[in-house]
Amino acid sequence: MKRTIFSNQLLPWLLLAPQLAITFIFFLWPAAQAIRHSVLRQDAFGINTNFVGLANFRALMNSAQYLNSLQVTVVFAISVTLLSMGFSLLLAVAVDRMIRSTSVYTTLLVWPYAVAPAVAGILWWFIFNPTIGVMPYVLDVVGYNWNHMTSKTDAMILVVIASAWKQISYNFLFFVAGLQSIPASLREAAAIDGAGPVRRFFDITFPLLSPTTFFLMVVNIVYAMFDTFAVIDATTEGGPAQATNILVYKVYFDGFVGQNMGSSAAQSVILMLIVIALTAIQFRYVEKKVAY
């Protein structure tokens, strides 16, 4: 293999400098700050600061609210991932069968992705608002008293729908691309052998799609865990009674509303570990084992 050798030792560093600066300012430095604050106890205005060791972490492990938040996050992330991926796969398979109108449907289905999470949250909040919304009115007709301000289940359904809806477009695009890369000859061969559309999907298409599916699964879990802050903030604010208080929202709430910087920092350090673990899983297992 041919290697290009730069004679100038400084040039590569100069070219890398902007990226390194951004990484340092926006990633490394805040991460270091979070670690520092996680072992401190400080008043709201930052006037008194004491070193408390791992007390903030210990307090979290003994906190019923934090354990509840963990549980809520797991339920939320799995529901969002399943719902948005299931739905987008369905849409992608449907669009893949279209002949002429594929591009029109694709364009239309990508639109929600352009909607900011906070806007998506407000949108669904309006639709499901117990006082002025359309859905509670419709549900009332079928005998269901929708109120996400008092019912934990309703609140969870609301944030899951709002978050999953946002992500459908993204998943859809990847699934469409994945479907198009599956050679048509394989499916045709199966059809000639007498396999129906459902059988063809489960025996041919779905296994061949698995690299895309696994990739999307990791992306969706990360999305549900870390990028849904705005949806939660605009709809339930973690309520009722912490039923939708996912880990990321709790970091914000305890730190910025509750003014407990130490606990908030400790929570973000834990989140940082979760991200590292997820990334490792993606690289170690998903990318290596799911290749056909």
Added chain:
Amino acid sequence: MSRLLTASVAALIASLTAAQAQTDIQWWHAMGGELGAKLEEITRNFNDSQDEYRVVPSYKGTYPETMTAAIAAFRARQQPAIVQVFEVGTGTMMAAEGAVVPVHQLMADHGESFDPQAYLPAVVGYYSDTEGNMLSLPFNSSTPILYYNKDAFEKAGLDPEQPPETWAQLEEFATRIRESGAASCGFTSRWISWIQTENFSAWHNQPIGTLENGLGGQDARLTLNGPAQVKHWENLKRWADEGLFKYGGPVAGDGAAPLFYSQECAIYMESSGGRAGIIANATDFEVGFGMLPYYDDIEGAPQNSIIGGATLWVLSGRPDAEYEGVARFFEYLSSPEVQAEWHQFTGYLPITQAAYDLGKEQGYYEQNPGTEVSIQQITLNEPTENSKGLRFGNYVQIRGIIDEEFEQLLSGAKDAQGALDSLVQRGNALIEEFQAQNQ
């Protein structure tokens, strides 16, 4: 090219000197809607009255948002000179010595006359330190009162001039309203924490916490799980199940307002400061006013209600020139004319005796029946140690816990005793944490 450069440099210098001639004073507040417009009008009047200072009001969202924005700004050394902080933030602000300039000191330093005695006693006590020094300037103080839909009362065959006085009566009225079809729900309420828990306790002369509800020092702890509070929360849950009561959501209970405006709920408990908004929105029906209901079998009720609303805190670390302007602005804000105008427009309490007297002189209360309810309610009896106010650290978060535990109660996960016990236990943990942070 060089000519253009010279011209632009000259323009830049000119704009800089123009900016220097007037000192800008940033004021972060939480008054939206009609209140925000009125606040801006008052500020404009001050700015037009002199040319040394320009007060720049900025709306920062809800009370908790405004407070947390100011604290974050302080940590980043970008703080405004004045910030409006709601009453439950008082504990946090008071503990932050070094971050705030006490108002009594600011006024003394800048030679403005300032007499704490001029303020209504129910207001001053809430915002003074243990030595009686006023730390922040009361701006908008309110107390919750009862609003009701006179048209719905009439439809239900009730006397439209007679608001419910006791909770038993309220239950009876609400049932009548619902059964007659005058409205689908009896009553709703903003602020479960402030109205149905804290004010409920003061109104029934029940303690919220030890050490005079925390006014006596940081060692105070919550005692909100007494029999009166348990009984009331139990009833609220029962009424919610029966459809007599509708919950408006956590914190301020924003969902309650549309329920009243759309005539879905006929009775509504809300801050007296909500009057301007209610009058503006209740276009299809006539609004009546009353005092908060009480349980006539609880001894000592009705006592007096406590205030809510907000005060203006002065943050330290700004250039000296700004503080001179802040003192001048505060002097202006406390004048009887400005106070009376603000009080009469918004429904907030007249916070000085002079403003109240001015309103009486103008015959305002006779012309506008119902507007005096809040003042009568807050001064109904000499405040006891249970009804002067409350002050705890981390109380913004504790308010959140009150909402959560109430939601646990509504969802059926806990009974009233369980919810309130857990509220006290979780709240006290936060108070202990606060005490540790400030040592």
